Amino acid sequence: MSPTRILLAAAAVACAAFAAIPILVAQERPMQLDDTKVPKGRPAPRMANGKPDFSGYWKGTTQTRPGGNIGKDLPGWKLPLTPAGEAALKHNLTATVDPEAVCIIGGIPRHNASGLPFEVLQGNNKITFMYWYSYFRLVPFTPGLKHSDDPDPSFFGEEIGRWEGDTLVIDSIGFKDEKVWIDENANPHSDALHVVERWTRPDYNHINVETLIEDPKFYTRSFTYARTWALGEPDEQIQEYSCSENNVDAAHLGFGPGPIRPDGTRGYVDPAPLPPPVPKK
Amino acid sequence: MPSRLVLLALLLASAAGRVAAHHSFAAEFDASKAIRVTGTLAKVEWTNPHTYFYVDVTDEKGTVVRWACESGAPGALSRRGFKRSLLKLGDTLIVDGYRAKNGANLMDARRVTLPDGQVLSGASAGDGGPQ
Numbered sequence: 269m270s271p272t273r274i275l276l277a278a279a280a281v282a283c284a285a286f287a288a289i290p291i292l293v294a295q296e297r298p299m300q301l302d303d304t305k306v307p308k309g310r311p312a313p314r315m316a317n318g319k320p321d322f323s324g325y326w327k328g329t330t331q332t333r334p335g336g337n338i339g340k341d342l343p344g345w346k347l348p349l350t351p352a353g354e355a356a357l358k359h360n361l362t363a364t365v366d367p368e369a370v371c372i373i374g375g376i377p378r379h380n381a382s383g384l385p386f387e388v389l390q391g392n393n394k395i396t397f398m399y400w401y402s403y404f405r406l407v408p409f410t411p412g413l414k415h416s417d418d419p420d421p422s423f424f425g426e427e428i429g430r431w432e433g434d435t436l437v438i439d440s441i442g443f444k445d446e447k448v449w450i451d452e453n454a455n456p457h458s459d460a461l462h463v464v465e466r467w468t469r470p471d472y473n474h475i476n477v478e479t480l481i482e483d484p485k486f487y488t489r490s491f492t493y494a495r496t497w498a499l500g501e502p503d504e505q506i507q508e509y510s511c512s513e514n515n516v517d518a519a520h521l522g523f524g525p526g527p528i529r530p531d532g533t534r535g536y537v538d539p540a541p542l543p544p545p546v547p548k549k
Numbered sequence: 550m551p552s553r554l555v556l557l558a559l560l561l562a563s564a565a566g567r568v569a570a571h572h573s574f575a576a577e578f579d580a581s582k583a584i585r586v587t588g589t590l591a592k593v594e595w596t597n598p599h600t601y602f603y604v605d606v607t608d609e610k611g612t613v614v615r616w617a618c619e620s621g622a623p624g625a626l627s628r629r630g631f632k633r634s635l636l637k638l639g640d641t642l643i644v645d646g647y648r649a650k651n652g653a654n655l656m657d658a659r660r661v662t663l664p665d666g667q668v669l670s671g672a673s674a675g676d677g678g679p680q
Contacts, residue, residue: 297628299674369572371598383675401571401598452573507624514596517577517619520649526575526677534573535677539580542645542679546662 299385301498303329303474310472317392320434320469325504326497327385334532335383336452338481338493345532347455353486356456360449361524367447370518371511373403374449375423376440377463377479380495381451387506388475395429395436398506407438415441421459423448438465450481452534454525458485473499571598571622574647574678578657582648586616586656590640595623595633599673602658604642618644618658620671631661631669640664646671647679 306329313321328335339345349357368374374382379399387398398404409429419426419442426442445459464480475497482490525534574580588604600620605613620626623633636642643662649655657678658671672678 366572366576369576369598509622509624510597511571513598514594514601515598516594516601516617516655517572517599520651520653520655521572521576522650524576525573533677535575536580536679539647539679540583542583542660543585545660545668546643546666549666 297501297504298327300328300330300332300383301500303331303496303498306473306498308471308473312469312471315390315392319431320436321390322388322395322436322467322469322475323390324475325385325387325500325506326475327500328383329496329498332383332495336381336534337532338377338381338451338453338455339491340381340532341493342491348488348491350484350486350488352458353456353483356458356486357454360454360456363523364447364449364454365518365521365523366452366454366525367449368401369515369521371401371515372447373423374399374401375443376405376425376427376465377481377493378449378451379403380465380477380479381493385497385500385504385506400506400509401511402506402509409436415439421445425461425463432466434468436467438467439463440465452525453528453532456486457481457483460485571673572676574657574673574676577619577649578647578678579650580647580679584646584648584656586618586644586646588616588642588644590636590638590642591615593633593636593638597622600626600671602636602642604644614654616644617653617655618646618661618671619655619673620658620661621673625674626669626671629670631671635663635667635669644671 315321334340334345337345339347384400389396393410394406394408396404396406405424405427407427407429409431413428415426415428421442421444423444425440427438427440429436429438440463443457443459443461448457450457460483462482466478467475469475477495479493480490481493527536528534529537586604586606588606590602591605592603594601600623602618604616604618606616607613641664644658645660646656646658661669661671
């Protein structure tokens with residue numbers, strides 16, 4: 269028997285044994301959807317003014333790999349860091365805990381790289397993105413808006429929307445430069461960050477974003493991050509989440525995200541197995 | 550070795566389903582330190598960002614040590630059928646998981662076995678931890 273067959277057989281035995289254990293997971297809805305199973309072709313809904321309506325509860329797809337990595341679309345997920353960017357990454361890895369773990373807003377573009385669902389409600393002059401952890405952003409797209417000369421630094425930045433045909437463009441400047449990770453892997457951004465998001469709804473069940481990221485302090489050139497989300501069920505919505513209610517874990521967190529796997533995601537490659545399941549009575 | 554290969558295969562197979570959580574499993578827990586704790590349920594905190602339940606473990610000398618068992622957020626647990634009402638103070642629980650990197654009596658409760666044999670998944674969704 270070939271090594272592959274041995275592996276498959278062993279996996280089958282392991283899965284069969286595991287299936288015999290009544291772990292209660294069947295009722296949990298997936299937080300990501302397999303996009304090959306999401307219907308396409310139904311037209312996107314539109315507002316009374318004819319613009320696409322992005323409203324809905326949106327879930328990432330399992331085709332987005334690696335999740336949580338802003339370098340997803342770059343060869344080898346290698347970000348073009350400047351020396352200052354390299355130093356900032358080292359600082360994040362060795363001297364900071366994940367800001368989201370201590371209830372600090374993830375901001376943009378981190379939320380666009382997150383695997384967590386989010387919800388959108390759209391009005392005629394403003395669009396709201398609501399995220400897990402009870403964070404939200406309100407983006408105005410009234411015609412004629414311009415950036416401030418000296419915007420107050422914030423986690424989402426000063427965001428200004430505009431329509432280009434059926435594409436909603438969100439241009440953001442004025443970001444914070446401390447207690448921010450640009451993605452789950454602790455990559456950095458500076459206060460020179462400029463983000464341009466181009467949102468489209470190609471059909472009823474999907475929205476896309478193409479994100480341009482410019483940060484001349486920490487990155488030698490601009491780069492892009494593209495992503496698709498699929499529509500959740502009609503009864504799904506963002507739930508209450510009070511991040512600082514009982515944040516026991518904050519005192520136990522190490523610096524940085526921990527090891528990054530060869531596939532570009534955070535976590536251990538080869539964890540020790542749990543003790544064998546308790547025999548059924 | 551085969552068991553390690555199987556675990557690796559299952560880990561890779563589940564990689565696509567991984568999503569982002571409140572923080573990385575690897576920032577808090579040591580995946581090389583899998584442990585089993587058996588004790589009496591003394592306290593439950595059904596809270597965000599994580600639920601915690603505490604079990605008192607009595608050693609051979611009669612000394613009681615309290616272990617904090619960290620699980621997913623209440624909403625995530627509830628949606629998978631892990632309800633607050635299933636945890637009854639005084640019950641003996643068997644908790645399998647991974648120990649905190651800093652050596653505290655804190656563990657990630659990946660698998661919880663109730664007195665009636667029900668097995669619950671306490672894992673935080675999408676934390677990059679062992680699936």
